[in-house]
Amino acid sequence: MYEVRIPGLSSLVGQAIANKTDSGIILLMSPPGGGKTLFCRQMITDCLQSQLRCIYINSSITRKEYENLFNNITDRKNLKFLNPYLMSDRNNKEPDSSSGINDTKLSVTLQEIRKFINEWSSSVTNTIEGTDQGSASALDGIPKCVIVLDSLTHMFTIFEEDKVFKFVNALSFIIKELESIALITMSGSQSSNESILNKLSSIFDIVLEIDMQKDNDKVTRKLKLFSIKGASNKSSSAAFNIEEDGSLKFEGQSTSKSKLSICGLCKAPILEEPEYYLDMPFHHNHVTIYMKLAGAFGQARVSDVGPSGVIDAAFFFVDVVGLSDPALSVRRQIEKIEALNNLIGHCDIFKKTSDKRVLPTGDGMAIGFMLSPEAPLQLGIELHQALKKYNEHTNKEDGSFLDVRIGLASGSVFIVNDVNSNQNIWGPGIIFARRVMDVGDGGHIMLAGPLAESLLALDDKYKSIINLLGDFQVKHGQILKIYSAHSPNEFGNPVIPMRFKS
């Protein structure tokens, strides 16, 4: 329920990692005019919509300016504004010695932050106690408090540098205690802020930068990911626009708050605001067509294009070998997942096939191809070729070598509603792909019998690359006929899988 939403993060690290990023401190750097204040506004707006509490700290604006900035939020009871520069010391005569900040205004700011948090916590606790909820479980549901400091650069101009460092340090402890999240902004780039970053690098969990390019009158903005949990990231970026109402719109998203729905007619993701008919989401221009088809074929007969439809598809399942090895740092794990995502995203067959469903699985993904039974194997071959090039620059000793195993199968899947009311797929097709993948080791492209046999019947070219291994008993005693696809020095692994031998 209480989701922390960081604008654009899902575009940079994928939805799975973005969903898990709900604590820590984020640094956002931006040139003047890059939109860092509007980024803060967007994050606060999104978090408030998720029922979170937010504190906005800005030492350069008045309360009236703050109210204008957040005029998109009518109910601001869960949003507090603090301006350290305007902070009176009436609440606290002496600087806060516990935080080591020898500055009254900054100390009072910290006091106010704690006060707000305590007020919110006690109000939620009272509500929970008042409703006789089980306290332990109910307290787990207390909304987080998100702190946004905009900007650190301005604070350096009005407070002494070491006091600001101590303030940020104290703030980081508050965030850790709360297991919450803070966004801190700075003007400039990584190079211009190098000295500050060196001093505070251990504090920041994620470092982002807004890159702004001007071409005549056109301004293009990109959100770049510099590092996440200390691991550098050179390639992730997400273009975004600032809309007329000040909201941020990332490429491929209608709004940063939108939830992905699948059209009840065409089964494609709906990027705009969906329209609903019989509780099903539709693309705006597909509702009437659905109704016409239902009228012509009959509601029952058109149900196969409805939400509970069954889809026949060919599946590609992949995971990274050894990703859960405790010797592998989280940083390495994230690098590997991102590398796999990038490699698959650049495969031709992946790019050119529009009728596919992609389900991230954490350490890999499942992809359902709706029309072509050849596509999963082609993707496996292309991925292996891409991996070969990628691994020219990695080595096994430092854990950077990327090894995957792949399982391919075909079959039916149901379209189901997941816990977030998004439409998802589940069924024998996807399960078989997972099972045959589990049989293989690194480098293997394993195929379930029915898919392999249909490919062998389809084209003679497969006869030289798809090889029968035999029957194998998978989970729940189910016996599957397993094939392995390989070609010397090109793709696949000709070695019999370990599990098969045993």
Next chain:
Amino acid sequence: MTKCIAFHSYKGGTGKSTISSNLSAALARKGLTAVLLDVDVYAPSLQDYFQWQPKKSINDYLFENASVDEVIHDLTEVLSKFPSPDGQETSSSNGKLFVAFSSTSKEEIYKLDGAVRQEGSKIQLLRKFLMLREEIVSKYNADYIIIDTSPGIRYWSINSLAIADTIFLSLKMDGIDLKGTRLLAREIYESLTKLGTKSYLLLNRAAGYCLPSGPTGEKTLSTQEIYTNTAGDQSTVISKLNADVGMDTILSIPCYCDIQFDSNEFLTALRYPNHPFAGNIETLVEKLQEMKS
């Protein structure tokens, strides 16, 4: 805004392909962009009609073996073969005629028919069909998409009707076609029109062009009488049909024997601009323009 018009009928041979082709060409001649889609997937005829052998067909698009640009063929050049109405050798209009063909390959027709029988692939093909319309609208800036559908109540004809804004239900004036038209109106069209689709009857091969001659070639009083009776009966039947099916007749095209028996009929409306058939097509164009405005 693109208008999508589907030509449909209960039976085959009602002139859907001929009229839709002539209409598309006439619209292009008027300076408009017309995209003609051959969605009579079981008995495609436009390849033969336009004497065009496409490398990629609508079938390829539906199975993701071709992009929209590969299946939409620019046949504007064809228009230049015919004199423009103002007597010039070629038309100076900026109109465009695009055509997308269905495959005439037996294997492709079987493949599409087979895929439609599987619930899983059926929806994917429908999705691609929807995308085809949307890509034509966005990429080709079409004024009109004209769909030549399969006759009867079949998967692709229903899909075509569902994505159309306007339907022309063409029929000949024989008993079977009249009964079938009533069936279509009741079973299919009623639900479509409730949701905003405009549907009209388009009578083809109606009486009214030629006065039948007697066995020796002379026009006798008796043949005149038969003809008058036939025309009168037809008028009554049409009025009753309009009332029964709740559809107006947008056009009544007489039976032109010279077209009917011309094995090389090709865009008569452009080829013979003074032929009454050209006048019928012109009337249809005008009515469409009125509807659009």
